[in-house]
Amino acid sequence: MNRAQAEQQGRKAEWLAAWWLRLQGWRILAQRVKLKTGEVDLVARKARTVAFIEVKWRKDASQLGAAIDAHRLRRVARAAEAIGAKYARPGDDLQIDVILMAPGKWPRRIANAWQPGA
Incomplete structure (x- = not known):
């Protein structure tokens, strides 16, 4: 998959994650x-919680474990x-969450994936 295709798939995953969160x-x-300091894929609210969410898509669910790391989470934070x-x-x-997605799998949300000082 080239860079443009990966970008397009990432946008699709963010769109799907947003709808899944709405549900x-x-x-x-x-x-x-x-x-300049980083990027937040989604900002969402539920009651008194505001989540800043990193969405990760992999074409193979077995790769999801390596999709997110401390460096990426620090940028989101x-x-x-x-x-x-x-x-x-x-x-x-306020919390930093991650949503992991792969074909044929339900989205997996990791709430509070990053804590200050982590």
Whole structure:
């Protein structure tokens, strides 16, 4: 898969993840928020929780375990810190989540995938 195809598949995965979250009761606040410090694929709210979400797609489910690493999560966390005030209200809980996706598999959400100091 070339870079353009990978980018297109990533966008499709983000779209699917957003719909899956909606079915779980989340409201999508933003998609593909890009900053110099990092990128957040989805920003979603459910009740008093705002999640900054990294979506990872692999064509083989066995590769999902290696799809996310500390470096990537730090970038998402830095971006979330920069934009958090735009989406969160006083008293909201903020978290960094990951959604892992592969063909023929239900999305897998890892809530609180990154904790400060981790």
